[in-house]
Every structure is written in C-alpha cells, then in structure tokens.
Amino acid sequence: MVQVTFNGDPITLVGTEINIGDEAPNFSALSTDMQAVSLTDYEDKVKLISVVPSVDTGVCAKQTKRFNEEANQLGNVQILTISMDLPFAQKRWTESNDVHSLQILSDHRDADFGKKYGVLIKELRLLSRAVFVVDANNKVTYVQYVSEVTDHPDYDQVLDHLKQIM
Numbered sequence: 001m002v003q004v005t006f007n008g009d010p011i012t013l014v015g016t017e018i019n020i021g022d023e024a025p026n027f028s029a030l031s032t033d034m035q036a037v038s039l040t041d042y043e044d045k046v047k048l049i050s051v052v053p054s055v056d057t058g059v060c061a062k063q064t065k066r067f068n069e070e071a072n073q074l075g076n077v078q079i080l081t082i083s084m085d086l087p088f089a090q091k092r093w094t095e096s097n098d099v100h101s102l103q104i105l106s107d108h109r110d111a112d113f114g115k116k117y118g119v120l121i122k123e124l125r126l127l128s129r130a131v132f133v134v135d136a137n138n139k140v141t142y143v144q145y146v147s148e149v150t151d152h153p154d155y156d157q158v159l160d161h162l163k164q165i166m
Contacts (some may be wrong), residue, residue, distance in 0.1 A: 002118065002145040012122040015115035018143055023042070024134040027114040029082060029105035032091035036107055039138065048162065049133040050153075051119050052083045053126040055093045055104065059085045059152055063080070064099060066155055071101035075166055076136075077144070084108045084126050108129050131158050133165070141165055 004011055004113070016025070025048075026039045050067050052060035064081045071079050079102035083090070087106045094104055107113040107127060114120030121130045131153045133142035142161045146153050 004145060004147055004149060006121065006149040013118050013128055014120040014122050016117040017118040018132060018140055021142055022140045022145055024138045024140050027113040027116050028110065029107050029113050030087050030109060031103065031105060032087045032094065034087055041144060042078045044136050045076055046165065048079045049132040049134065050079065050081045051130040052081060052151060053108055053129065054083055054085050054146050055090060056085065059150060060096065063152060065097065068099045068101045070159060076163070077162060078103070080105055082107055082113050082127065102112055129153060133158070133161060135165065
C-alpha cells in the first residue's frame with residue numbers, strides 16, 4: 001500500500017490502491033447541485049481526476065485553479081476535482097474563485113470514491129491528495145498518490161502524460 005503522511009505524520013489510507021492498467025472503478029459522488037454523478041457519466045472522454053482534501057485550503061485551492069486554467073488546452077479531457085467538502089461549500093468556492101472549466105464533486109455522503117480509489121484518510125475522514133488519469137475506455141493510464149498530503153502534485157508530469165495520450 002502507498003505510504004502517505006499528513007504534516008509529516010503517517011496516515012492510514014482506506015480502500016483499494018489503484019495502479020496503471022487497472023479498470024477504473026465506477027463511483028458515486030455528488031455535484032454542486034446535489035445530483036448523483038458517476039464515472040460512467042463521462043464515457044468516451046479522457047478523465048483527469050484531481051483529488052484534494054478540501055478546496056478551502058491553500059494547496060487544494062491552487063491545485064484546483066491550476067487544472068481549471070489548463071482545461072481549455074486539453075481538448076476532450078473532462079477534469080474532475082473530488083473532495084469531502086459539502087456540495088454547498090464547493091459551489092460557493094467555485095463561484096467565488098471563477099472556476100468553471102472543470103467539475104467539482106463531493107464524496108462526503110458515502111466516501112465511495114475514496115474507498116474505491118484508496119484515498120480515504122481513516123484518521124481524518126478526508127481524501128488524500130492524488131491525481132488519476134483514466135482513458136476513454138476507463139483504463140487507468142496515470143496514478144500519482146502524493147506522498148505528503150500538504151504538498152502539490154507534480155503538475156508537469158500529469159500534463160505531459162495527458163499530452164502523450166491525446
């Protein structure tokens with residue numbers, strides 16, 4: 001299992017670790033208008049799944065804004081940001097930060113995504129920082145579990161990978 005820390009302290013990730021080549025697990029999450037959303041809603045698109053603990057923190061906000069800025073240059077890529085924030089908070093945050101080129105989803109209700117992608121932090125009931133790329137056939141082509149939750153992912157590596165598979 002992936003070893004991850006939060007502020008330098010080891011944490012326990014609950015769920016199944018995802019690896020390159022795996023079939024991406026379908027999941028259920030909530031949109032900012034409280035509608036159920038699943039991976040199958042994005043059939044025939046490449047999916048960049050950006051996982052953050054909370055958009056109301058500095059690193060998470062920067063990560064979400066960075067992928068929002070890149071969205072228009074990525075063609076047929078659906079960017080999803082997933083956190084445990086309530087949909088109401090996510091909606092407020094996206095509107096106040098002018099983030100409209102990606103879809104933000106909440107895993108707060110069932111932690112379904114967190115368990116299926118191995119990013120649910122047992123001690124905090126938050127999601128650990130990670131990035132997944134899933135191709136149009138729902139195969140995982142890229143995985144980045146960030147080893148320290150408070151660190152940024154390697155944006156250049158993610159974007160380079162997307163450019164290679166497009």
